[in-house]
């Protein structure tokens with residue numbers, strides 16, 4: 728059955744669940760199967776991932792809440808990726824979200840990020856957000872994916888000596 732948290736992809740039904748105390752150990756185990764290079768790209772967006780246990784203890788967010796929520800992407804109960812939404816007030820919009828995601832190396836190039844993006848937009852809409860922000864390293868797989876999905880390309884900037892770009896999607 729599909730709902731706002733599910734989307735079919737090549738390998739089955741992708742389902743997104745919030746990281747909580749019940750799946751925390753499985754999430755930690757999944758982390759061991761992620762290369763340092765991929766992890767660096769993911770945590771460059773949200774270093775709070777290291778506060779996983781504190782986040783897992785928080786109650787589920789309600790529409791209008793601010794702050795970070797962590798998610799696990801699963802197919803048939805197996806964790807295939809991790810992600811987060813950070814809900815905040817920006818200089819320009821009252822209530823918006825910034826997202827980060829990582830697909831486990833062995834599951835990449837199977838359309839998981841593409842399917843997750845659809846779920847991610849639905850979750851953000853459900854929270855009441857109209858503007859999605861992101862930051863990505865220029866010419867990275869994520870940059871390509873977002874261009875293909877029609878995200879607006881905004882300011883470029885340097886992070887740790889590399890070329891990055893701010894991106895935005897109006898929902």
Ligand SMILES: CC(C)(COP(=O)(O)OP(=O)(O)OC[C@H]1O[C@@H](n2cnc3c(N)ncnc32)[C@H](O)[C@@H]1OP(=O)(O)O)[C@@H](O)C(=O)NCCC(=O)NCCS
Pocket residue numbers: 764765766768769772826827828829830831834835836837838839840841842862863867868869871872
């Ligand atoms: C970016 C990332 C999330 C993509 O996940 P994915 O599930 O492999 O993406 P998809 O299978 O949906 O790929 C969609 C498109 O993205 C592009 N893409 C994905 N991986 C790519 C790669 N390694 N090289 C070049 N293009 C790539 C392609 O255009 C691809 O379409 P195609 O396979 O038809 O050519 C994944 O590579 C990843 O986790 N990278 C490390 C962490 C990261 O960079 N996170 C983003 C910063 S928040």
